[in-house]
Amino acid sequence: MTAVTLRGRLPGRLQTALGENGALLGLVAIVVVMSLLSGNFLTVTNLLNVGVQAAVTAILAFGSTFVIVTAGIDLSVGAVAALAAVVLAWSAGSAGLPWPIALIIGLAVGVVAGLLNGVLVSFGKLPPFIATLATQGVGRGLALVISAGSPIILPGAVSHLGDTIGSYLPVPVIVMLVMGVITAFLLSRTYSGRAMYAIGGNEEAARLSGIKINRQKLVTYALSGLFAAIAGIVLASRLDSAQPDAATGYELDAIAAVVIGGASLSGGKGRAFGTFVGALILATLRNGLNLLSVSSFWQEVVIGVVIALAVLIDSLRQRNAA
C-alpha cells in the first residue's frame, strides 16, 4: 500500500525495498548478460557512454516522474526540450544576448510551457493527455518557426555542457545525477512532493485534506517543463547545435523509463531512483544491442517488448494488491 505521509521510515522497509528495487535487479541481470555476450560492454569507456546516452532520457524522465506520480502524463517534454534549446541558441546568436541570459531564457521557456500545461489541466480541466498533446504541437511548431527549420549553433560556453572533464567525467552524466538527487529530494522531503503523491493516490481525499490541488498541479507541470528544458540544453550541447526536430518521440522513452522504474500510470507511486534505473535499462539495452550489431529495427522490437512487459506486470500487481 502506498504510504502518503510516511516515506522511507516504515518498518518492514526491506519488503518495500525489494519490491521497488526490483528494477535494479533487472538492470543488473541485463548488464551481466550483455557483458557475457560482448567483450566490449563492460569497459569503463562503454559504461560511461551508456551514462551519457541515458542522460537526456533520464532528465526528461525525472521531470515526468513528478507528473506521473500525480496520475497525469506529459507528452510535451520532447517538444519543450527542443524549443528551449532553440530559444537559447537563437537568443545567444541572432539576438546577441550574453550566454547566461540566453540560458535563463531557455530555462524560462521550459517553465512557461509547463505552466501552460498546468493551467490547461487544473483550471481548464482538460485531461493531461490532451493538454500536453496540444502543447507538444505548439512547442514543436514554435521551435521550427524560430529556427526557420534549420539547426542553430549553440554558444561555445553552453556547449561545454556536452564535454567530458578529464577523460572520465562526462558532464551530461554529472547533470543527470544532480537532477536525480534534486528529484528525490523534491519528492520525499518537500510539501509539494508529498502533495503529488496525495493527488495521485486519491485526488478527492487530497483536496478534502486541504491540499490546494490546482496550485500543486501547476508546480508539478512547471517542474516537468523545467526539467525538459534542461534535458534539451544538454542534448543540444552534445551536438554543438540546437536542432528544431531534436528529441522527437523522447517523451515516450521518458514515460517508459518512469514506468519500468516502478511508477504506476494511475498515480501515487514512483521514485527518482526507480526512474533512474528505468532510464539506465533503456540505455543499456540500446547500447548493448548496438555493440552486438543487432539491427536497429530489432532494437525497437526489444524495447517495445520490455515496456509492454513492465506495464503488464505493473497492472497485474495492482490487481493483486491489497
Added chain:
Amino acid sequence: MKITKPAFVGAAALAVAVTAAACSSSSSSASASASGTSGGSGITVGVTISTLNNPYFVQFKNGVQAEASKLGVNATVTDANNDASQQADQVQNFVSQGDKAIIINPVDSSAAAPSVTLASRSHIPVISADRGVTGATVTQTVASDNVTGGKLAAQQLGKLLGGKGKIIVLEGTPGTSAANDREKGFTEGIAEFPGIQVVAQQSANFDRTDALNVTTNLYQAHPDINGVFAANDEMGLGAVKALGAKAGHQIKVVAFDGTPDGLQAVQAGQINVDIAQQPNLLGQLAVEAAVQAAKGHKVPVNNAIPVKIATAANVKQFLSAS
C-alpha cells in the same frame, strides 16, 4: 522470496534480447558480430547512415557491404533514423568498440562535428560520405559533385521549358551539405535562363510524403507552374503523385539521385530528367578509403564522384546497371 515484477522484466528482456541477437546475426549477410574477428584483415569499420528509409541510402549500404566483403573487412552498419543524437551515440559506440575506421553519412553536417572530433582524438580516421561535415576535419569527404549536379539539373529544366516559364523548387533537409550544394548549383544554373521564374522554393526534407504535401499546397497557390525541380528522387516521386497526370507532360519534372524508383518514373514518362548519382559506387569508394586510411595510407581529402544524366532516351542502360 517471490519473483516480483522487475526481476521478471529483466529476465524477459534478456530472453528477447538474446533471441534478437541470435536472429540478427544468423540472418545478416555482411554485418559482423562485435566479439571476435572473422575477417581476413581483422579490420572493423563502423558505418552510420542517416536513414535507411530511402532507397538511395539502401544502395549506398549495398555498395559498402559488397566492398567490405570483397576486401575481407567487417563493416557494422547502423541506421541513425534521421536523429543527429542517435548518430552521435552510434559513433561513440564505434569508438569505444575499437573500430579501425568510421564512415559517417551525417544526419546534419554541423551536428556531426563533435562526433568527428571524438573519433579524431582516438586517432580513428573518419570518412564522410554523401554529405560533408562542417566544423571538424574528416580524413576524406566522398560525395557526388552536388554543385555541378544542381547546375546540370537547372540546364536540363531550362532546356525542357524552352527558356521560359514558372517553376517550383523542392529543397532537401536544411543543414545538409547535399541540400545546400544542390540548391547553390541549381540557383547558379537557372540564373542563365532569365525567362524562368522560381515562384516558390520550400524544403520537403528529402522525403516523399513531405513532398506530396508541399507540392499539393504549392500547386494550389500557383496552378500555372510549368516545371518542378526536386533535389532528390523521393521528393520528385512525391511531387509526381501530387501533380497526377500532368507530371512529366504539361509540368516538367527534374529530379536528382537515380534510384530505381526514380528511374522507373523516367521510363514511365512522369519524370523527365533524373540527375543520377552512383550511390553503390559511393559506398564502395567510402569503404576503400576507410580501409586505406585505417592501414595508415594517405587518402585524398576530397573525392567528388561525377553524376550522370538519365532521360527517357538512355534510362534503359541505367536500369540494367543498377
